[in-house]
């Protein structure tokens with residue numbers, strides 16, 4: 151049965167903030183949002199797919215070629231969704247998406263989707279302030295991508311700066327607003 155509040159695909163890329171997305175997925179499920187999760191290979195270094203499978207109640211995709219999804223998870227998991235969320239979004243994902251590259255599952259799903267997309271970047275402040283990264287963000291904004299702005303504060307690199315992923319509650323509020331607007 152379709153979830154009342156909407157269907158969302160959460161794509162997790164390789165950043166330490168992946169641990170916060172476990173809480174986000176749990177809150178989404180509790181808010182009656184249907185949530186499927188896909189992960190990059192790097193993301194699996196930070197959080198295991200079993201955690202997201204249990205929290206979402208659904209299988210987790212992390213390879214482009216997977217017999218569980220004969221049409222490819224980039225197609226099957228982007229059909230019929232109201233929103234795609236990339237959290238945390240790595241510098242690598244931003245670069246690929248800004249340039250239309252599709253050499254892994256998440257970047258391919260980005261191109262395959264037709265719904266709105268919310269991207270929550272997270273990275274070390276030196277990475278976030280790089281001209282190349284900011285150019286990619288500006289290009290993605292021009293392409294219609296919505297951003298959850300990273301915050302300033304303590305980072306896992308043990309320095310203060312800008313690049314902390316938006317908190318799960320803030321992301322949930324943004325997701326709920328976007329879902330309401332789309333109905």
Ligand SMILES: Cc1cc2nc3c(=O)[nH]c(=O)nc-3n(C[C@H](O)[C@H](O)[C@H](O)COP(=O)(O)O)c2cc1C
Nearest residue numbers: 163164165166190192193240241242243272273274
């Ligand atoms: C401990 C550790 C933490 C990392 N944290 C981040 C991060 O927060 N943001 C980021 O963009 N890259 C981070 N990286 C680098 C990415 O994991 C790396 O660029 C990877 O290729 C990203 O792949 P993906 O975009 O396919 O997930 C980190 C790497 C390590 C080893």
